[in-house]
Amino acid sequence: MHLVPADRANHRTIDGHRVCEAIAAIGDAEHVQAWAERFSLLADPGRLSLLLALHETGPLAVSDLAVATGMKDPAVSQALRLLRAGGLVTGDRDGRIVRYRLIDPAVAEVLAHGVLGYRE
Structure with a gap:
């Protein structure tokens, strides 16, 4: 031993x-x-919804994410701030619009497995 x-x-x-x-x-x-810490970010249903949306569709703006998830814009912004700080997402500015995208490949893989398991 x-x-x-x-x-x-x-x-x-x-x-x-x-x-x-x-x-x-x-x-x-x-x-x-x-x-x-990564899993704690995934443990919140709102943040997980945002990550699933970004994983499946690619870059989306805050207002689009709010519509997709049913969350309010400020809640989406707060969740994205935490996800950005955790290194899971990043924002790309296009003029006044910021589109967020998933950048953590390990979390993307976890999401891919979760989505496949849920849909089957």
Whole structure:
């Protein structure tokens, strides 16, 4: 059990080799924290709706996203601010219009799997 941290080395295990595999699969704490933050952004139905819309259609403006999701413009803007800060979306300015698009490929893959599973 070479991967077990010293503070857990004396704990009883049933399948020690699997414990080491599990520790390797979990990886470092920073990686787990980053994914937990991504998933927390997906946990809100409004933000998830925005991401699904952007994933399926490509770039959309705030007002279009509001109509598509049934949210108010200020709520869409607030959600997009959080998604932008989390590195999931970006906005591209075209004059006075800003169109948002999904830029996180890992989240796009999660959304693709979720959408396929939901529709089947």
